[in-house]
Amino acid sequence: MAKLSSSEKKRVHYARLLFQNPALIVLEEPDQNVDNVTKHVFQKLVGMLADSGKALLILTGNMETALSVTDRIYRLDDKGLKAFDVAKPEASEASEAPEVPEVPEVPKLPKAPETKEAQEAPIGHAELEPSDDYDGEERDNEEGGEREQIVQFVRFEKIPTRMNDKIILFNPPEIDYIESGEGQSYLYVNGESFPASFKINELEDRLRSYGFFRCHRSYIVNLQKVREVVTFTRNSYSLVLDDVRKSSVPLSKTKMAELKEMMGIK
Incomplete structure (x- = not known):
């Protein structure tokens, strides 16, 4: 040994x-x-x-x-024990599609001889009146279309991140801030970073309604987690967060003016 x-x-x-x-x-x-x-x-x-x-x-x-x-992961912190929402990526539809058995060809039946009346009948177009069943089917299609439109407006709130071969889903309030570098965005949650599946501009659009603010070209911050605004110089600012690491993220001069306007500070 x-x-x-x-x-x-x-x-x-x-x-x-x-x-x-x-x-x-x-x-x-x-x-x-x-x-x-x-x-x-x-x-x-x-x-x-x-x-x-x-x-x-x-x-x-x-x-x-x-x-x-x-896939059953729990995090223990000062707020208690909480389960992670972990999902495996779905396999491709092609690999999961069941094999379709071959349908045997149906032999053709001999054509019945035409009667004298059928031979003499003129060829034309018949106008069919819509039946009650047709109206019902049309209404069902219209209602189905309305239901389809309603489903399209369902909002998916969780933000996916990928680690190894698994996907972790975060609720927006769990996220402290987002950092972007070399084309990759990272979500910071309780001091840990997770590679995001979206670019920072896409994340900004998704999270704006949840109180997230683009404080810098490379950073998005959860304003609910901001504890302090620090002024280093006349044009240099920083946001201190109320997270486990007391993280500090940069705040650009133009965004400082925008943030003041949002908070009603002159």
């Missing part, structure tokens, strides 16, 4: 769990400071234990670790 690396020792620890065979397993930071091989072994171990009916409780401060082994 003394000659083993820290990652190899961790794998031995995993093996001991299999021999002990407990009904409940509690692990704290199980893949911290280990190599990728050990992380892969840990993920397979969790899957094996879960399939065998074991109960596992994993305590970690690393969101990536949590997402790599489960």
Whole structure:
């Protein structure tokens, strides 16, 4: 054991769990400071234990670790225990589409001989009066169209972020601020950053009605989280947030004037 690396020792620890065979397993930071091989072994171990009916409780401060082994994630902070809304991306429709069985060709029946009356009848156009069933179908189509229009106005409030092969959905009030750099936007929630699926301009449009403010070309802030406006120089400002890290985000001069107008400050 003394000659083993820290990652190899961790794998031995995993093996001991299999021999002990407990009904409940509690692990704290199980893949911290280990190599990728050990992380892969840990993920397979969790899957094996879960399939065998074991109960596992994993305590970690690393969101990536949590997402790599489960979809049931809870965050414990000063506001209590809260479940994360995690969803796996849907598979493509083509891969999920069921195979359509081939329909056998129906043999053609011999054509019945035409009667003398049918041969002598003139060819023309018949005008059909709309029946009651037709009117009902038309009304159903109109009502269906109205229902379709109503569905189109349903608003999806949550903001999706992607980590590994999973999607995490955040309610707008959970977000402290948004930062953009090198074409990628990041949502900051309780001191952690999550890569967003939208560009910063799209996020600005989506979150404006929830009290978010574009304080800088690279930042959007949740005004409900702002605790203090700091003036460094005549043209340099900053917003201090009431989050776990007391984060500070820049406020441009032009946006300062806009913010004052919003708050009714002269």
